[in-house]
Amino acid sequence: MDHKRAPLNRFLWVLGTIVVVLYALVPVAWLVSLSLKPADELSNGKFLPRSPTLDNYTGAKGVFNDPQFPSALRNSVGIALIATVLAVTLAMFAAYAIVRLDFPGKQFVLGGALAIAMFPPVSIIGPLFNMWRSLRLFDTWPGLIIPYMTFTLPLAIWTLSAFFREIPWDLDKAARVDGATPFQAFRRIIAPLAAPGVFTSAILVFIFAWNDFLFATSLTSTNRARTVPAAIAFFTGSSQFDFPAGQIAAGSVVVTIPIILMVLVFQRRIVAGLTSGAVKG
């Protein structure tokens, strides 16, 4: 219906697209530019650096020579990956049961998951801190993996259920008629078909764990388990009264690049994961 519209209309669409792209990318570009500024340009109020430098990355005070940042990066990757694997695995079992099996209590699982999606994490940091203290989980990887896994389970269960519902029924039935147990049917037939959905929910879970700050700052205190968001917020400047804007920007860029690559490569999947359920149910 739109193809007869005037060039003006087309122009407006182009403009709209440009505005949206600018909206999304200007703050990121700003961080990149800030991270490339040498110290004496930091407060010149200009958007772009005049003489860009990598000092904030690899210089003596750069993030890669910082006593905390490299280990925070390691912690973040490790913790987020393990939490993702665990959450998606548990969610896979649950979602399979919810979609394929008939059993009482299904509503309870779904409703509970929904409730947890709305749960305010700040309500349990006190108890968790106190429990982790006695269980010696404070400032350890499992100490963060456990809450991340919990708070991403709802997302994973709902996303996976939505995807699992799309898988053709008959294959499953056929397998079971052929004498496979429900578990074999799950492993041989469903798992491969479910892979795209699993992958999608894994991305969403990973983004959550990678992003978290509240648990990371409450339940860790050293390089042993502190993740990137907490490390960036507690960045050590070169002197007691100095605020290391350049290094913070550099650290931010380092952890933002993988996310940008991920969303560019997997954009279709992420959008599908976030929206498909709402439409198809």
Add this chain to the structure above:
Amino acid sequence: MTTTAPPQAASDLARRPRARDAGTRAHISDRARAERRLGWMLCAPAVAVMLLVTAYPIVYAIWLSLQKYDLRFPADRRFIGLRNYGAVLSNSIFWQDLYATLVITVLSVAVELLLGFALAYVMHRAIFGRGLVRASLLVPYGIITVVAAFAWRFAFDPTTGFVNGLLNTDTSWFTKPWSAFTVIITTEVWKTTPFMSLLLLAGFTLVPDDLVRAARVDGATGWKRLTKVIIPLMKPAILVALLFRTLDAFRIFDSVYVQTRGAQNTETMSILGYNTLISRLNLGLGSAVSVIIFGLVILIAFLFVKGFGADLSQQRGER
């Protein structure tokens, strides 16, 4: 934090009862019993984890909130009933923080809804560059909140930032409440509008093209088509998006922590809980704050479901 919300959840949950039953209901056989057991077994780990890490701690928080319990004075621990709640509710700071949280929540969700709707519309109707728009919108969604908060903090900072040059002012944004709120809300809106718009995009696909076309043939203006046809059809998607974003905004922590740490009256409920529990290790008093936050979240969810629940089910009927 936005990432926790399973968007499809609400409408999905409502549909579930009809999901799958029929078929082999007749023979309640061994197979059915095995199926039942397998269902429980498969759900058990996830349910156990969710209960252990949320339900148990919240009960523990309630228990702690009834005690005088400060880790700096471990010997002085005792049961004091509801005194902690009295101390919290009678303190003007609590009400100030609640107010700040509501200001941030209401304003940012309102702006996000409008902006998100516009973005969703662009994505829905874009003739070309749709992938580009979608990909760029995922950048704010995926970026770490702390990082986004720093980006905007540096941008608005009068010495490092470029915003003042752009607007041609010399405002010190973080020195006054209204301007500090502006920066915090800008950050929140920038970061979460894409999520909102994706949920709304899903809503747009609920609107059949022929219906809109028919309205146009009938001579409805663009505005009329929007308010009379498109928005009513999208209502469920809008409500789900609103519910999740409201609860999400209500627990805002990261960006306030990074940008003001609560100065200029921008302290939110989550910051209050964090300060009392983690900075001061006053587990008793802090747990009272936690429990109150928990109660408020339940209240908000309840009001949403109560107020709009009917719309959701009605919408399903039409589908």
Add this chain to the structure above:
Amino acid sequence: MYEASRRRPRPRLLPAGVIGVMAVVASACGGGGGNQSGTVTIKWYSYKEPGGSYDDAAARCSKASNGKYRIQLQVLPNDADQQREQLVRRLAARDSDIDLMSMDVIWTPEFAQAGWIAPWDPSAARAVTEGRLKPAVKTATWKGRLYAAPFTSNTQLFWYRKSLTPTPPATWEEALGAARRLAATGKPHLFQEQGQRYEGLVVWFTSLVASAGTSVLNEDGTKVVLERTATEKALRVMKEVSTSVAAPPALATAREDDGRLAWEAGSSAFMINYTFVWPSANGNAPAIAKDMGWARYPGIEGAGPSRVTIGGFNIGVGAYGKNKDLAFEAARCLTSEQNQLDAAIKGGLLPTTETLYDDPKLTQATQDVPNAATGKTQKVRSFPYADVLKATLKDAVLRPQTPFYNDVSLAIARTIHPTAGIDPVKDVDRLRSAITKALKGEGLE
């Protein structure tokens, strides 16, 4: 905590015990075979002194111990609030990893009361407090016992521009009058101080309250004092400074470094700040540095000379550490005169040993300051103001000594921020009630 651990089995206790026994066995075996394997690692949690003096002190003491211990620096953030938050969380978790920690002078009562730091026995205490500034020793003391070894000290000076006011104003009132006159003739007239809602604001408040002749808490830290007339006087000064022509535009978010930057930009006539501004101005703004004078912190009209807040860091021994005896030894070594001098020369940190302020090694010390514009370095005297510092520190005032200091400090900052909005009469009552709540552990600030 006790209850929690009693109810629940402690899964890691056994492995931890085994490891402990193994460590003892290992160290016993290693002891005879040479000093390398018997060396105990002492972990020192501290912010990093950028001049490297802490690393050097750690290395020197490790060497001097003849293989008994090796001090390893564990870096904490620069911001003191964040250092405290990180330490407190670990200590509450009974972390045995913390052998030594650099403690801001305000933490002693809190840490001591909670049992997180070990008290010093009298003879060792005498060794690390002899010849130290009295107020510095007091900061490390709680309920009559020494809980940390005084290490570095700190206090603020009043900085002025010699060309604008050849004789420095002696009181806040005089300074404001001078600023008004300067403003009228279009000269630089801003007065830089710390107005953000954070510890620096409490430092300002404490100095003013003490200069006006009262104190925040009583001697044993259990009750609010804040005598009315004096407190009103102090608050009135803060309000006037913040609303006069001399007030910097972003005072409500200004920290120490903002003051320094504004000072170097040349728009200011006066500044309250620490001594780090001196080398910085010499490097970044040599013209201003030449014009820069220093004097004792201004007093309050009619209330005698100023009393200024003491800062600095002490070194405490973690109560849960496995090698406390060695940790005490290491702390004593780290805080030696030699290491204090080194921290002063390399890091600009003021010593707690009184005689060092008259020692030519300190008073005549110079440092190479690179000129930011030309890149050329020049020699600048590091402590030309040693005499003023000594005089200020000898009768310096402590911030409230109470285990609830953190709550009290937040209550003060919250009540008087922003300083332009102070109501001198009403805020005395608000301060009293907020601090009283904080002392009961019921404050939400």
